[in-house]
Amino acid sequence: MSEIYLDHAATTPLRPEVLEAMLPYFNQEFGNPSSVYGAGRRAHQALDQARDTVADLLGAKSEEIIFTSGGSEAANLAIKGVAWAYQTKGKHIITSAIEHHAVLDAVLWLKQQGFEVTILPVDEEGFVDPQSVQEALRGDTILVSIMHANNEVGTIQPIEDIGAIVRAHGAFFHTDAVQTAGILDLDVAELNVDLLSLSAHKFYGPKGVGALYVRKGVRLDPLIHGGAQEKRRRAGTENVAGIVGLAKAFELAQAERGEVTRHLIQLRDQLLQGLQAIPHTKVNGSLERRLPNNVNVCFQFIEGESLLLNLDLKGIAGSSGSACTSGSLDPSHVLLAMGLSHEIAHGSLRLTLGRENTQDQVTYVLEEIPIIVERLRAMSPLYNA
Amino acid sequence: MYSDKVMDHFTNPRNVGEIANADGVGEVGNARCGDIMKIWIKVEDGIIQDVKFKTFGCGAAIATSSVITEMAIGKTLDEAEEITNKSVAEELEGLPPLKMHCSNLAADALRAAIEDYRKKHPITA
Numbered sequence A: 001m002s003e004i005y006l007d008h009a010a011t012t013p014l015r016p017e018v019l020e021a022m023l024p025y026f027n028q029e030f031g032n033p034s035s036v037y038g039a040g041r042r043a044h045q046a047l048d049q050a051r052d053t054v055a056d057l058l059g060a061k062s063e064e065i066i067f068t069s070g071g072s073e074a075a076n077l078a079i080k081g082v083a084w085a086y087q088t089k090g091k092h093i094i095t096s097a098i099e100h101h102a103v104l105d106a107v108l109w110l111k112q113q114g115f116e117v118t119i120l121p122v123d124e125e126g127f128v129d130p131q132s133v134q135e136a137l138r139g140d141t142i143l144v145s146i147m148h149a150n151n152e153v154g155t156i157q158p159i160e161d162i163g164a165i166v167r168a169h170g171a172f173f174h175t176d177a178v179q180t181a182g183i184l185d186l187d188v189a190e191l192n193v194d195l196l197s198l199s200a201h202k203f204y205g206p207k208g209v210g211a212l213y214v215r216k217g218v219r220l221d222p223l224i225h226g227g228a229q230e231k232r233r234r235a236g237t238e239n240v241a242g243i244v245g246l247a248k249a250f251e252l253a254q255a256e257r258g259e260v261t262r263h264l265i266q267l268r269d270q271l272l273q274g275l276q277a278i279p280h281t282k283v284n285g286s287l288e289r290r291l292p293n294n295v296n297v298c299f300q301f302i303e304g305e306s307l308l309l310n311l312d313l314k315g316i317a318g319s320s321g322s323a324c325t326s327g328s329l330d331p332s333h334v335l336l337a338m339g340l341s342h343e344i345a346h347g348s349l350r351l352t353l354g355r356e357n358t359q360d361q362v363t364y365v366l367e368e369i370p371i372i373v374e375r376l377r378a379m380s381p382l383y384n385a
Numbered sequence B: 001m002y003s004d005k006v007m008d009h010f011t012n013p014r015n016v017g018e019i020a021n022a023d024g025v026g027e028v029g030n031a032r033c034g035d036i037m038k039i040w041i042k043v044e045d046g047i048i049q050d051v052k053f054k055t056f057g058c059g060a061a062i063a064t065s066s067v068i069t070e071m072a073i074g075k076t077l078d079e080a081e082e083i084t085n086k087s088v089a090e091e092l093e094g095l096p097p098l099k100m101h102c103s104n105l106a107a108d109a110l111r112a113a114i115e116d117y118r119k120k121h122p123i124t125a
Ligand SMILES: Cc1ncc(COP(=O)(O)O)c(C=O)c1O
Pocket: A009, A010, A069, A070, A071, A072, A073, A075, A100, A102, A147, A149, A150, A151, A176, A178, A179, A199, A200, A201, A208, A209, A210
């Protein structure tokens, strides 16, 4: 039995068309983009073209795109870069309790360095209230970072509204769009953002390459010093093949977006409906503003890792916010921030769909999960059938 | 990540359930950290005749609970009290380092059940 992969929020397989576009840049067009001779110029051209493509897809200008080693670096560069460049103007930063650790830990690290941090709460569906952003803004607030959609529960934030508030106040606004790039239509002007992070491996591109959009006029101190690449904002010889792959994957995702989204939503809603039929099951996140590929539920009385192991034995790959899968003692900070108890949060299951998943796979998954849940409940001391 | 022995006990847990008129019951862990084990024992002439368990927890938690029921059946109470979390992990051919703490509580649960038994059955001279 081949594996049914339902963890596309973790990563996605590289598309063959993307691999094909990348291949020449490993050994044929291998020149260093900074070199003046032909091979260097051709590599440089490939970079320019990729940058134009990404900028176009975001409604940005080419010089506003910085390529990075992934989503984590893009978010770190946005947050630390702005914080360092503007620290004489103010030292206050606002973020939310449900950010990915690439954002949350970068902000908490800045706090250790003497910055002041406000971490906004979310409601039970995982929404940040734009009004709470308004109230948290201070005279010395330099940066607000709120993710576009959450990687665990799929809640899509009202980024346009938050962005308008932050802009009116005169602070900068970063959004972590790692889970929405390639899935939702992104336009930096409509979103009212000054900085936006994305990562290629979430949309069928290669791992280890991402991009940061930085609106013209926003200054950044680099994380990596050493060369003039990326307009001195990110030193190091560029990952040419990876960047070409990112642009190709982003382009394909955008071209097929409508069709793929319809497919994902159909499968997602089928899964949500089927899982909700299991007693003592709670859907996490919003049903209205939800990523088209995200399913996240808690099955009461059972623990997530034992659920995942059982799913794996049936050839199904998913993920959980249980402490036992994260290597920490606490379950998902996202589910806890949404007000779930530890006990319930340990029993979470996230299934994230992709373009290659089928109706038959969803049907099979919906046959197997109730059996597994029932079996684990039968051995749970918390469950009284 | 897990040894074959752990996966064997996880997929095929032994002695799952409750004992209706148990002589001793022990429960350890809490929902906060994600592992709770409950063990029931049946004792005759100072020997453990039967052990059953119910566990809320990860693969390691379920496997350690299962294997300790096999380790304890047939032992005297004194012998059973000698079983440690470490010897349970050894019986399972090792546990991942992260699982040694929270999920490896089966020996504590068994000892709690024995203690419960001793409290209910004080030795009268
Ligand atoms: C919301 C979010 N932000 C940031 C990241 C980090 O991206 P990368 O794996 O490319 O560093 C991820 C991926 O796990 C993510 O889901």
